[in-house]
Structure formats: C-alpha cells, structure tokens
Amino acid sequence: EVQLVESGGGLVQPGGSLRVSCAASGFTFSSYWMTWVRQAPGKGLEWVANMRQDVREEYYLDSVKGRFTISRDNAKNSLFLQMNSLRAEDTAVYYCARVREGAAFDIWGQGTMVTVSS
Amino acid sequence: QSALTQPASVSGSPGQSITISCTGTSSDVGGYNYVSWYQQHPGKAPKLMIYDVINRPSGVSNRFSGSKSGNTASLTISGLQTEDEADYYCSSYTSTNTWVFGGGTKLTVL
Numbered sequence: 001e002v003q004l005v006e007s008g009g010g011l012v013q014p015g016g017s018l019r020v021s022c023a024a025s026g027f028t029f030s031s032y033w034m035t036w037v038r039q040a041p042g043k044g045l046e047w048v049a050n051m052r053q054d055v056r057e058e059y060y061l062d063s064v065k066g067r068f069t070i071s072r073d074n075a076k077n078s079l080f081l082q083m084n085s086l087r088a089e090d091t092a093v094y095y096c097a098r099v100r101e102g103a104a105f106d107i108w109g110q111g112t113m114v115t116v117s118s
Numbered sequence: 119q120s121a122l123t124q125p126a127s128v129s130g131s132p133g134q135s136i137t138i139s140c141t142g143t144s145s146d147v148g149g150y151n152y153v154s155w156y157q158q159h160p161g162k163a164p165k166l167m168i169y170d171v172i173n174r175p176s177g178v179s180n181r182f183s184g185s186k187s188g189n190t191a192s193l194t195i196s197g198l199q200t201e202d203e204a205d206y207y208c209s210s211y212t213s214t215n216t217w218v219f220g221g222g223t224k225l226t227v228l
Binding site for chain 1: 121150152154156158163164165166169170175205207209211214215216217218219220221222
C-alpha cells in the first residue's frame with residue numbers, strides 16, 4: 001500500500017525549533033519530488049516547501065525562507081522539515097505529499113500538528 | 119505568492135451540477151497547465167481529484183471534471199451527491215518553481 005506517515009509534531013515555544021518527519025512506503029521514494037503543505041486551524045491549505053528527487057533543488061514559501069529546511073534520506077525513504085525560529089503563525093497541521101509527474105500532489109499523509117505557543 | 123481566488127462557498131441540491139472557479143494570474147494558472155483540485159472532508163487529509171487541469175486520477179468519479187480559460191480554472195461536479203459535501207481547493211504551479219493554493223470553497227449539498 002502506498003503510504004505516507006508523518007511524525008514529530010508537538011508544542012513548542014515561540015522562537016523554538018522542531019523537526020517533523022515523513023516515512024514513505026509502497027512506492028519508489030527516490031523517484032519523486034516531495035513536498036510539505038500546512039493547514040492552520042480552520043484555514044486553508046498552504047504550500048510550504050518541496051525538494052527534488054536528487055536533493056539538488058529545493059524551494060520554499062517566502063515566509064519560511066531562512067527558517068525552515070526541507071531534506072530527505074532516500075536510503076531510509078524519509079522526508080524531513082526542520083523548523084527554526086518558530087512563530088505563532090506557523091501553528092498548523094503539516095502534511096507531506098508526493099508530487100506526481102506534472103505538478104499535483106497525489107499521495108498525502110495524515111498530517112502532524114505543530115503548535116507554537118508559550 | 120498570493121493565494122488563488124475561489125468563492126468561499128457554493129451549494130447545490132442532489133443531482134444538480136455546480137462549478138467552482140479558481141482565478142490566478144499569467145504567472146500561475148494562466149501560464150501552465152498544472153492546475154489541480156483537492157477535496158477535503160473535515161478532519162481528513164486532502165484528496166487529489168483533478169490534475170493537469172482536466173485529468174482525473176484512477177478511482178475518482180467521472181462526475182468531477184476540470185477546465186481552464188485564461189487565468190481562471192474551474193471544477194465542475196455533476197450529479198451532486200451528499201458525499202460530495204466537503205471543502206475544495208485549487209492549486210497551481212507557478213513561475214517561481216513554487217505552488218500556490220486557493221483559499222478553499224465549502225460545498226454544501228442541500
């Protein structure tokens with residue numbers, strides 16, 4: 001079964017750091033671009049970052065540039081998002097998703113909640 | 119990275135058809151055939167319904183169809199069913215190698 005499972009969410013204070021992970025299974029992880037999308041409570045979807053299969057390209061939402069870093073370990077079928085200098089407005093469910101050929105997100109995880117609050 | 123524009127809500131009766139619009143710019147919707155649509159039920163992860171403007175993934179009902187004209191894309195759902203009640207989001211690839219979503223549309227099936 002094709003599956004993505006996020007983990008690592010939690011409560012963190014403003015200015016703090018957190019690393020969320022995404023474990024992939026059921027497909028050849030190293031063949032796909034991967035992405036992170038977030039959704040603040042009661043709000044819409046917001047694309048955050050994505051990374052090419054060979055890690056040579058990565059792109060970010062302007063508001064997270066310099067604070068968030070996307071990475072991946074193809075040997076372990078895993079995607080990561082390192083979040084530093086966290087702000088209250090980063091509070092959201094963070095989803096990882098697979099980017100299908102073309103530019104759509106065809107497989108989604110269940111999400112992991114990140115809460116930034118003192 | 120401005121969000122695409124969608125109506126906040128639409129509604130229809132079972133069996134009817136509805137259309138949700140998604141307006142962007144020539145740097146996103148109008149510049150690429152990379153518009154996709156997602157369905158999200160409360161508390162669930164989004165589900166891909168349409169990709170590359172007009173294509174349906176395997177398993178998605180043919181009641182769902184997509185189109186585009188200029189800077190505006192549209193999702194049409196025909197033969198509305200109660201289980202179609204959900205939030206719908208459009209998304210587009212952009213000229214800066216990023217993606218942008220619409221604000222979302224809440225579909226109510228009356």
